[in-house]
Amino acid sequence: MDIYYIDGQYVPADQAVIPVNDLALLRGYGVFDFLRTHDGSPFLLQEHLARLKDSAKKIGLYFPWTRKELTEIVNNTIQKNKYGNATVRIIVTGGPSRDFITPDGKPRLLVIVSPAPALPESWYTEGIKVITIELERTIPGAKSINYLDATMALTKARDQGAVEAIYTDTAGFIKEGTTSNLFAFYQDCLITPGKNILSGITRKVILKIAKPLFELKIREIRQDELYRADEIFISGSSKGIVPVVQVNDRVIGSGRPGDRTKALMQQLQEYIKTVTPSGND
Numbered sequence: 011m012d013i014y015y016i017d018g019q020y021v022p023a024d025q026a027v028i029p030v031n032d033l034a035l036l037r038g039y040g041v042f043d044f045l046r047t048h049d050g051s052p053f054l055l056q057e058h059l060a061r062l063k064d065s066a067k068k069i070g071l072y073f074p075w076t077r078k079e080l081t082e083i084v085n086n087t088i089q090k091n092k093y094g095n096a097t098v099r100i101i102v103t104g105g106p107s108r109d110f111i112t113p114d115g116k117p118r119l120l121v122i123v124s125p126a127p128a129l130p131e132s133w134y135t136e137g138i139k140v141i142t143i144e145l146e147r148t149i150p151g152a153k154s155i156n157y158l159d160a161t162m163a164l165t166k167a168r169d170q171g172a173v174e175a176i177y178t179d180t181a182g183f184i185k186e187g188t189t190s191n192l193f194a195f196y197q198d199c200l201i202t203p204g205k206n207i208l209s210g211i212t213r214k215v216i217l218k219i220a221k222p223l224f225e226l227k228i229r230e231i232r233q234d235e236l237y238r239a240d241e242i243f244i245s246g247s248s249k250g251i252v253p254v255v256q257v258n259d260r261v262i263g264s265g266r267p268g269d270r271t272k273a274l275m276q277q278l279q280e281y282i283k284t285v286t287p288s289g290n291d
C-alpha cells in the first residue's frame with residue numbers, strides 16, 4: 011500500500027486522515043505543488059518547493075518549514091513507496107480554525123506519492139483538442155488547492171471531446187490551461203503568455219531548451235491569433251509537452267503535431283535525463 015506523509019507521520023494510504031475542521035475542507039484554503047519522479051528521482055524538486063513557498067506567501071498562509079526539512083520529507087516519502095515513475099503532491103492545508111474561516115496558524119503538510127498514470131500515446135503522436143473558456147483565475151500566480159474553475163472547465167472540455175480547457179480573459183487574450191501552460195509557434199518564433207498565469211516549472215524548462223533553437227517572445231496571444239498558429243502545444247509536470255491540433259472547432263496548422271513541437275518534445279526528454287538524480291540540486 012502507498013505510504014503518505016500526513017502532518018508529521020508516515021502512514022499507510024488508508025489511514026491518511028486529517029481533522030474535518032481544517033480550512034482546506036471548510037474553505038478550500040491551502041496550496042500545493044505537483045511533480046513527477048523519473049526512475050525514482052524527483053524532477054526539479056527544489057523549483058517545486060520554491061513555488062510551494064511562494065504560493066503560500068501569495069495567499070497569506072503561514073509556512074514554517076525550511077527547504078531542507080521539506081526536501082527530506084519529500085525524499086523519504088518517495089523512497090518509502092519505491093515507484094520508478096511516481097506523481098508527488100505536496101499539500102499545505104490552512105489547518106484548524108476556531109472560527110471556521112480564519113487560520114489558527116497551524117498549517118498541515120501532506121505528501122502523497124502514487125504511481126504515475128500512463129497517459130494516452132495518441133496525445134503525443136496525434137495531438138489533442140483543447141477548448142477555450144473565458145475565466146480569470148483568482149491569484150493566478152499561486153497554486154491554490156481550490157480548483158473549482160478547473161474542475162468545471164475540464165468537465166466541459168471532456169464533454170466536447172477535448173483534453174484540456176484554456177482560460178481566456180475578458181479582453182480575449184489566451185492565458186493558460188487548467189493544469190498546463192500554452193505555447194504557439196508562428197514559423198520559428200515561439201510565443202507564450204507571461205502575465206496572470208501560474209509560472210509553470212515545465213514552461214521554464216521549455217523556455218531554456220528552446221532558446222538556442224527558436225526566437226522566443228513572452229507576450230499576450232489573442233484568441234483569433236491563436237487559431238492562425240502553425241503549431242500549438244501545452245506543457246505541464248504531469249504530461250510534459252502535448253501537441254495541440256485543434257482549438258474549439260478550428261484545426262491548427264496541418265492538423266498533425268508539428269516538427270518544431272516534436273523537436274522540443276525530444277529535447278525535454280533529453281533534459282529530464284540530465285538533471286541531478288537526487289533532486290537536491
Ligand SMILES: Cc1ncc(COP(=O)(O)O)c(C=O)c1O
Nearest residue numbers: 189190191208210211212246247
Ligand atoms: C493553472 C496551471 N497552469 C500551469 C500549470 C503547469 O505548471 P507545471 O509545469 O509546473 O506543472 C499547472 C500545473 O498543474 C497549473 O495548474
